[in-house]
Amino acid sequence: MATNTESTQHLEVPKKRKRKLPTEVSIFLVLIGIALLFEVLGWAIRGDSFLMNPRRLLIMILQVSIIGIIAIGVTQVIITGGIDLSSGSVLALTAMVTASFAQQSDYLRAVYPALTDLPWVLPLLAGLLVGALAGLVNGALIAFAMIPPFIATLGMMVSARGMARAYTDGQPVSMLTDQFTWIGSGANPVIIFLAVAVFFHIALKYTRYGKYTYAIGANPQAARVSGINVRRHLVLVYSIAGLLAGLAGVVAAARAGTGQAGMGMMYELDAIAAAVIGGTSLAGGVGRIAGTVIGAMILGVMLSGFTFLGVDAYYQDIIKGAIIVAAVVVDQYRQRKRNKTT
Amino acid sequence: MEPNNYSETLNKDRAGFLLEVERVRKTFPGVVALDNVQLKVRPGTVHALMGENGAGKSTLMKIIAGVYIPDQGEVRLNGKTLHLHGPLGALEAGIAMIHQELNLMPYMTIAENIWIRREPLNAFGMVNHDRMNRMTETLFERLGIDMDPEMDVRRLTVAGRQMIEIAKAVSYESDVLIMDEPTSSLADREVEHLFRIINDLRAQGKGIIYITHKMDEVFEIADDISVFRDGQFIHSAAASDMTSDEIIKLMVGREVTQMFPKEEVPIGDVVLSVDSLSLDGVFENISFEVRAGEILGLAGLVGSGRTNVAETLFGVTPPSSGRIVIDGKEEVISSPHQAMLRGLALLTEDRKETGLFLGLSVIENMEMAVLRDGYTRATFVEQHRLDQECDSMTERLSVKTPSMDERIGNLSGGNQQKVLIGRWLMTKPRILILDEPTRGIDVGAKAEIHKLITELVRNGVAVIMISSELPEVLGMSDRIMVMHEGRVTGFLDRSEANQVNIMELASAPVQPPVAHD
Numbered sequence: 001m002a003t004n005t006e007s008t009q010h011l012e013v014p015k016k017r018k019r020k021l022p023t024e025v026s027i028f029l030v031l032i033g034i035a036l037l038f039e040v041l042g043w044a045i046r047g048d049s050f051l052m053n054p055r056r057l058l059i060m061i062l063q064v065s066i067i068g069i070i071a072i073g074v075t076q077v078i079i080t081g082g083i084d085l086s087s088g089s090v091l092a093l094t095a096m097v098t099a100s101f102a103q104q105s106d107y108l109r110a111v112y113p114a115l116t117d118l119p120w121v122l123p124l125l126a127g128l129l130v131g132a133l134a135g136l137v138n139g140a141l142i143a144f145a146m147i148p149p150f151i152a153t154l155g156m157m158v159s160a161r162g163m164a165r166a167y168t169d170g171q172p173v174s175m176l177t178d179q180f181t182w183i184g185s186g187a188n189p190v191i192i193f194l195a196v197a198v199f200f201h202i203a204l205k206y207t208r209y210g211k212y213t214y215a216i217g218a219n220p221q222a223a224r225v226s227g228i229n230v231r232r233h234l235v236l237v238y239s240i241a242g243l244l245a246g247l248a249g250v251v252a253a254a255r256a257g258t259g260q261a262g263m264g265m266m267y268e269l270d271a272i273a274a275a276v277i278g279g280t281s282l283a284g285g286v287g288r289i290a291g292t293v294i295g296a297m298i299l300g301v302m303l304s305g306f307t308f309l310g311v312d313a314y315y316q317d318i319i320k321g322a323i324i325v326a327a328v329v330v331d332q333y334r335q336r337k338r339n340k341t342t
Numbered sequence: 343m344e345p346n347n348y349s350e351t352l353n354k355d356r357a358g359f360l361l362e363v364e365r366v367r368k369t370f371p372g373v374v375a376l377d378n379v380q381l382k383v384r385p386g387t388v389h390a391l392m393g394e395n396g397a398g399k400s401t402l403m404k405i406i407a408g409v410y411i412p413d414q415g416e417v418r419l420n421g422k423t424l425h426l427h428g429p430l431g432a433l434e435a436g437i438a439m440i441h442q443e444l445n446l447m448p449y450m451t452i453a454e455n456i457w458i459r460r461e462p463l464n465a466f467g468m469v470n471h472d473r474m475n476r477m478t479e480t481l482f483e484r485l486g487i488d489m490d491p492e493m494d495v496r497r498l499t500v501a502g503r504q505m506i507e508i509a510k511a512v513s514y515e516s517d518v519l520i521m522d523e524p525t526s527s528l529a530d531r532e533v534e535h536l537f538r539i540i541n542d543l544r545a546q547g548k549g550i551i552y553i554t555h556k557m558d559e560v561f562e563i564a565d566d567i568s569v570f571r572d573g574q575f576i577h578s579a580a581a582s583d584m585t586s587d588e589i590i591k592l593m594v595g596r597e598v599t600q601m602f603p604k605e606e607v608p609i610g611d612v613v614l615s616v617d618s619l620s621l622d623g624v625f626e627n628i629s630f631e632v633r634a635g636e637i638l639g640l641a642g643l644v645g646s647g648r649t650n651v652a653e654t655l656f657g658v659t660p661p662s663s664g665r666i667v668i669d670g671k672e673e674v675i676s677s678p679h680q681a682m683l684r685g686l687a688l689l690t691e692d693r694k695e696t697g698l699f700l701g702l703s704v705i706e707n708m709e710m711a712v713l714r715d716g717y718t719r720a721t722f723v724e725q726h727r728l729d730q731e732c733d734s735m736t737e738r739l740s741v742k743t744p745s746m747d748e749r750i751g752n753l754s755g756g757n758q759q760k761v762l763i764g765r766w767l768m769t770k771p772r773i774l775i776l777d778e779p780t781r782g783i784d785v786g787a788k789a790e791i792h793k794l795i796t797e798l799v800r801n802g803v804a805v806i807m808i809s810s811e812l813p814e815v816l817g818m819s820d821r822i823m824v825m826h827e828g829r830v831t832g833f834l835d836r837s838e839a840n841q842v843n844i845m846e847l848a849s850a851p852v853q854p855p856v857a858h859d
Contacts, residue, residue, distance in 0.1 A: 206722050208713050215710055218699035225658060225688065225696050226710045226765070227679040285701040 081284025094249030099259025131246015184255025217284030639819030756787025
């Protein structure tokens with residue numbers, strides 16, 4: 001029996017698998033599940049609704065936005081098989097620089113009459129430039145000096161934080177122009193976050209840039225032999241990650257109305273967590289922006305939910321850590337199932 | 343499944359089997375990898391397992407070695423049923439396996455690799471390195487291996503590492519030794535060495551299960567042969583009772599008439615000419631030319647620099663000196679991209695290392711090389727056009743895949759290789775370099791790839807084909823260039839070449855298998 005069926009056995013299976021839901025859907029269900037859990041707990045413990053509170057939801061998404069913008073860059077870095085630990089510090093540095101360009105000139109005009117408020121574009125561009133430069137340095141160190149991404153971006157994480165402090169000797173930069181703070185007002189951070197997400201979702205899926213990013217993560221040697229300029233592409237991806245950390249810094253400064261060297265502390269880890277919860281594999285080659293956006297939302301819902309229930313911040317961290325690890329465990333399990341071979 | 347004459351032929355001379363596998367079934371999510379399979383190994387014999395890729399040989403071996411747990415059936419060693427829960431259990435029971443993938447730790451010494459988990463300890467519970475090295479030397483003496491136990495494994499060639507794997511497996515003193523394509527990275531001289539070791543083990547009464555795709559090896563070394571196809575046990579008999587045609591027929595379930603469909607095609611102008619090309623410390627003074635419609639075979643032992651020459655031509659490792667002339671114009675090729683722009687394509691030697699994007703889909707693997715040139719409009723990839731071209735390429739190469747979105751890791755080796763060939767054909771190369779184009783793939787796919795190469799040269803492509811399989815080189819090439827230790831030792835015409843004069847040019851004084859870099 002089964003003599004001339006050749007590989008029909010192999011043919012039948014994956015068709016079934018194809019009908020399986022995309023990873024994003026299952027993560028989205030987890031998000032809904034967590035939100036509903038808080039809803040139930042909310043009624044049980046506080047006699048109040050968690051979800052039926054638009055103000056809380058807005059704050060929740062606002063909190064997510066800044067980390068989300070960073071996470072979109074970090075996701076791309078992780079897809080190439082790398083890591084970016086510097087994004088929180090780069091955020092702080094760019095927040096300082098951008099704020100220094102966005103200060104009101106009222107006070108100083110007494111001394112320097114020629115001084116005027118700069119239009120909002122200038123601080124924005126300055127911030128993006130600083131972020132991109134930091135990313136460029138990361139990328140160059142990794143691609144050309146062959147330093148492992150973990151070390152290169154760890155160095156940048158420490159240095160950029162130092163630069164943020166040194167820039168004003170640790171003083172916060174406040175009194176920013178209304179034009180500039182408008183960037184961070186209302187729902188603007190959310191709009192920026194979602195726009196960036198859509199942009200890079202499309203870039204990863206439909207452009208050569210995206211295909212190369214996945215290819216390098218899946219097998220850098222094969223990518224090189226396929227004619228891809230792996231080094232140049234890595235520099236580009238890290239620069240984009242830096243640029244997005246810079247954008248996050250601008251938004252954070254605008255929203256807070258001040259630039260402070262302590263901003264964005266540990267954000268790099270939240271961003272990595274968002275990517276990993278969203279299904280991006282630290283092994284490289286796998287990951288989607290949509291997943292990261294949902295991953296960031298899960299972090300936001302948890303933060304908001306625990307605060308709503310009055311859970312102590314220390315305990316929040318304990319639970320958050322457990323959830324990050326659980327996400328990776330699930331991912332590993334999924335991969336092992338995928339990798340069945342004869 | 344046909345009733346087999348196994349018991350009649352084999353039970354006659356010996357009643358007791360060393361290893362018996364019965365009614366084993368193993369499924370992976372959705373696939374039946376093995377169905378009601380049996381295998382019986384006599385002590386003091388080499389039992390060859392034959393079958394195309396995907397026939398279930400490796401799965402069965404992994405079950406015997408405790409890597410997989412079968413859904414059904416049993417494995418008996420010396421009449422006792424084994425209940426294995428992992429590779430360690432199998433080792434302790436007396437079954438050792440040399441895996442197809444090399445599993446050595448590059449930054450540890452040879453001795454440390456061999457005795458890992460079994461290191462001799464001194465009174466303080468620390469590893470006794472002197473004794474470990476002496477144990478290694480004793481083992482090497484017995485196996486006739488000439489290597490320094492304290493050398494780091496990363497300095498060895500693939501062939502050297504393979505020998506260490508073999509030595510390690512032997513060091514377990516197991517009753518059953520499983521070898522999964524042990525010769526795929528060995529040159530002929532090393533294969534002979536391996537066979538001496540196997541003969542030794544056989545004389546000691548061990549049972550050796552030997553998986554290979556190479557027909558000549560089977561008849562040289564095997565006592566018994568079992569054939570598998572599509573996860574089923576097909577037939578088992580003494581090697582002396584079978585012919586290679588019969589085996590191939592059993593393996594594929596149809597007749598493969600012509601392995602090397604060499605066809606005389608008109609040979610055109612010189613397309614590529616290489617003049618005293620050198621790469622410091624790797625190869626030197628390489629000069630040759632290839633014409634349109636010509637297949638230039640590149641023979642030589644593993645480590646002779648064949649692959650390095652290919653990689654240099656393709657810009658992976660730019661040369662330190664020498665000239666590359668394409669269509670009469672001298673070219674500087676310093677990256678694969680530049681090579682591609684000049685009409686070169688390279689199918690690399692190691693599918694997994696430098697070819698496949700294992701986690702990505704079939705189409706993503708196939709389209710990767712052409713994305714550079716065209717196929718984008720306003721930075722967006724023209725996916726629709728690409729889809730069509732990939733579809734027709736898939737059809738042309740008769741790649742068997744459930745869909746273009748299937749992960750390439752789930753395809754068989756032959757189909758993976760076809761996808762990679764498709765990747766390069768889509769770039770419409772004029773000079774195609776094929777490095778081991780049929781390594782580790784089954785007979786059917788092999789013949790198809792040979793046919794395809796013939797078709798390409800008919801269309802005027804110049805082909806450089808590197809292969810460790812002499813019959814393949816002899817069967818396909820118009821001319822053969824032989825290399826030894828980074829130098830060209832001779833050219834042979836199709837009419838004059840044979841296994842003997844190739845091997846003469848390819849071999850040289852014995853030297854320890856240390857990597858050239």
